[in-house]
Amino acid sequence: MSEGPEKLIRVKDVAKGYRIGSHEVEVLHGINLEVREREFISIMGQSGSGKTTLMNLIGMLDRPDSGRILFNDVDITGKTQKELVEFRRRTVGFVFQQFHLIPSLTAYENVAMPLVFAGDKDHDAVASALERVGLAHRMDHKPVELSGGEQQRVAIARAIVMKPKILLADEPTGALDAATGLRIISLLKSLSGDMTVVMVTHNRELASYSDRIVHIQDGNIAE
Ligand SMILES: Nc1ncnc2c1ncn2[C@@H]1O[C@H](COP(=O)(O)OP(=O)(O)OP(=O)(O)O)[C@@H](O)[C@H]1O
Numbered sequence: 558m559s560e561g562p563e564k565l566i567r568v569k570d571v572a573k574g575y576r577i578g579s580h581e582v583e584v585l586h587g588i589n590l591e592v593r594e595r596e597f598i599s600i601m602g603q604s605g606s607g608k609t610t611l612m613n614l615i616g617m618l619d620r621p622d623s624g625r626i627l628f629n630d631v632d633i634t635g636k637t638q639k640e641l642v643e644f645r646r647r648t649v650g651f652v653f654q655q656f657h658l659i660p661s662l663t664a665y666e667n668v669a670m671p672l673v674f675a676g677d678k679d680h681d682a683v684a685s686a687l688e689r690v691g692l693a694h695r696m697d698h699k700p701v702e703l704s705g706g707e708q709q710r711v712a713i714a715r716a717i718v719m720k721p722k723i724l725l726a727d728e729p730t731g732a733l734d735a736a737t738g739l740r741i742i743s744l745l746k747s748l749s750g751d752m753t754v755v756m757v758t759h760n761r762e763l764a765s766y767s768d769r770i771v772h773i774q775d776g777n778i779a780e
């Protein structure tokens with residue numbers, strides 16, 4: 558593969574295991590993966606194959622046991638915890654199967670949370686993020702007053718409000734019906750015009766909307 562700045566994410570020989578009782582079980586055996594800027598990729602693989610583990614490593618929520626992860630040629634594996642928190646806040650947005658919205662807050666307030674945590678007083682980005690996901694007209698609604706698809710849109714608006722370079726979506730349609738799930742995938746595809754999107758899905762049809770599908774099999778990547 559060509560070297561160059563257009564490769565936003567480089568996962569190099571990354572191994573990761575978990576300690577269970579007294580023994581260590583390795584889940585990822587030396588993964589290599591490169592993702593371009595504004596690429597939309599799907600990660601597929603059996604339950605327990607290590608998809609979420611890989612997402613957590615790319616999202617800097619966890620560290621590899623060995624190997625390196627680079628963003629725009631910056632090696633993040635050497636960063637301190639404090640540096641990582643700051644880097645992650647500016648670089649990555651997360652979306653999950655369960656939307657993880659705060660029930661007592663409106664859509665607007667939920668989307669504003671990352672700005673509040675960052676100490677950013679300028680909340681103009683909230684309205685534009687909600688517009689981007691097609692929910693400007695629902696900003697005063699609380700999660701219970703929204704459909705599942707709308708709740709996931711709010712979660713996506715929250716994930717993009719800091720204008721991340723990477724959006725990580727771990728089974729974003731897992732809790733939605735087929736038609737609603739497809740609309741969420743269309744939204745992710747349109748967002749990939751501005752940012753790299755890495756999605757985990759069990760659904761082959763939904764995965765086919767992405768630019769590329771990679772499979773995790775026996776702890777390795779099979780494209
Ligand atoms: N914190 C942890 N401690 C110990 N084992 C873990 C931990 N997290 C994951 N595992 C194990 O690592 C393996 C991979 O888990 P992971 O969650 O990455 O799989 P997955 O591909 O996302 O599966 P699913 O499709 O079910 O979400 C599994 O065998 C799991 O039991």
Ligand SMILES: [Mg+2]
Nearest residue numbers: 608609610727
């Ligand atoms: Mg998972």
